[in-house]
Amino acid sequence: GGKDPEPATGRRRDPKGTRDRLVRAALELFTTQGYHVSTTPEIAAKAGVAEGTIYRHFASKEQLLNEVYRAGVRVFTTIVRDTPAGLPCAERLERIATGWREVAARNPHAARLVFVSRVRSLLDPRSRDAAKELRDEVEKLIASGKAAGLVRPGAVEVWADIWLQIIGLMLERVANKEWTPDQAAPRLAVERAWAAIAAASALSEPSPMSPPTPPPEHPAPSG
Template sequence: MTPPNPEPKPDAPRPTGLRERKKRRTRDALVRAALELFTSQGYEQTTVDEIVDAVDVSQRTFFRYFAGKEEAVFAVQEMVERQFAERVRARPAHEPPLQALRAAVLDAWNAVGESIEEIVPVELHMRTYQLIESTPALLAVEMRRSVEMEEEVARIIAEREGLDVDADPRPRVAVAAFGGVMRMTGRRWGAGQDLTVESMRVVTAAHLDELAPALAGDWRTT
């Protein structure tokens, strides 16, 4: 569906003025309504009309904030990823790359619950993750986004280490290994019963602790 005369999206930072706070409340309400509908009746089965009806706004308002349903699905995840990238940049310079990545993601999970709750209930965000994993069209988008995120983080790591990311493969190799663990962790967590931030953090830490030994050790047993 082509949006009617789409307008520029509001900037990502949390608003401070009254008008900007109103815009943010409208955007957050649209995200909540969209995710509730997507997770209860299916992504493909949900229309933009149903989303805007739930918030009592027009289609024009929806397309002021989102190019389409896909952007609404990933709105919260985009915020979480942005926080992770910021935390990688902020890690102490002396930390080795994998240690910095591990610390950044666990630190992000420590604070992410509060950030998510500003937009949607954490439980709804967790159900959305399961929706993405079980919807082929969304899973394809998720894989593309993962590749883009890994490239961004690899460049952050290369900058931290004083390397040329296009000449030295190590930043991309390290981030690819880290990203693979994160995807596998997410799938295992999503298949479980405890859909909480703390559960996700525990599963993430346990699997990241196995990364270096798995790459360096001898898997054969005598």
């Protein structure tokens, strides 16, 4: 037997579900047609609610943007923090970029909002703090690579900027479906991002993304 149909009032009794739908609708509209062009009636219509419902959950369109932005940043920051600390810098950065790439393929709107959209002037202090936390995590990792002699001498902030710029371009192309995660292009972008900041000695070692060298066909007998 099938499930009983959901009562017509089910949506009204689920404020979290309504809020989630508003967040998803706003995220999509803000990143496809832009924040300023997107109106609250459009957001409400896309979420399937009355416009007044928005203001029961959010004080303003700007607050809605900030909630959506912080939720997106948290996803990317969590991936950085969950990367095993014991790995070499290049491998940790590669795992982070791969995790971010998977998010961009699965949730392109979140990737666009965090890495592509020009919303900085609209961010409130909490959102700016969230963005700074994400950047600080990346800088901390690159600083540890520099301390280990794996990252070029120079300002860590500059190397973080360069790495994030290249990875951001890759995420934008994946989010726009110009590149698919299984193509070579995203992997090459990640390799180029590392090559741009790596010390010369680190580049002479095999990349964690390179296939291992095959063993010789007839290995010499041991002993």
